[in-house]
């Protein structure tokens with residue numbers, strides 16, 4: 001079975017081909033990606049209209065290139081992100097793929113972007129070897145969600161962010177500190193040479209009884225700090241270290257609390273923030289209690305392969321019924 005995955009929910013345009021082998025392994029045949037991230041450095045964040053216009057330029061050339069690797073008549077299903085995301089961006093992928101599905105009579109599978117971040121793990125690990133129940137932590141630019149997975153198809157939300165997501169917190173705090181968008185990886189790199197115990201920022205909702213998150217208070221705390229005399233004397237590396245510590249400590253504590261409460265066998269992490277080496281190191285401490293899985297770094301951030309991977313666990317729908325839905329949730 002060979003599936004084509006299309007991702008256009010935010011600022012990336014991804015077109016990938018993924019094959020399911022007879023042993024259950026998902027093999028990425030091609031993974032094409034065009035990003036408009038450079039365009040958004042100037043504005044310190046994504047301008048939806050600009051992102052969608054760039055995607056309009058990228059989508060056909062990428063599909064053309066992909067069909068030279070595996071022609072469309074050898075594709076068994078088209079998988080497309082229908083939400084959540086920016087409406088203009090989603091429409092580029094969804095309408096293009098609906099048209100191809102209609103003309104070429106290829107089955108169409110609508111995919112939730114958040115499921116894609118979870119199933120990205122199956123691109124790097126044989127899904128038959130992952131033990132359930134599991135906890136999935138989706139940490140991206142727009143989401144911080146804890147999901148209970150009874151098995152690989154049954155997903156239940158345990159908690160989510162009440163305001164800013166973890167990636168969004170990194171990006172917005174980056175803006176306060178004059179660090180280019182997207183700031184997560186840059187803050188993490190600066191943090192490597194920071195001095196611990198120099199500063200203290202809050203760990204929002206660390207001890208709350210639920211599995212929800214909130215990072216806007218941390219952002220406000222950094223904003224207030226930038227207005228003080230202490231800020232003028234502080235080293236950027238030390239600030240970055242404390243920001244990263246605050247975010248990672250909350251993610252670690254809540255994920256492990258959920259994993260223990262629900263007595264799971266595995267933890268699956270996904271989304272752009274899951275490339276963070278400190279998060280990997282922290283969750284790695286629990287390897288004797290749970291198997292901890294991450295996608296390869298190139299499949300943590302948005303891509304088409306994770307959408308094709310999710311397709312193998314979802315059902316096709318007739319093209320007339322497939323619609324972009326910016327508010328889609330699990």
Ligand code: KG4
Nearest residue numbers: 140141142167182184185272273276301302
């Ligand atoms: O999953 P993703 O590519 O896009 C969304 O679906 O939102 O995630 C992008 C987010 C950005 O907020 C970026 O700053 C963050 O992932 N990110 C990181 C790192 N690499 C990317 N955050 C912390 N540490 C990193 N190494």
Ligand code: ZN
Nearest residue numbers: 140271301302
């Ligand atoms: Zn994403």
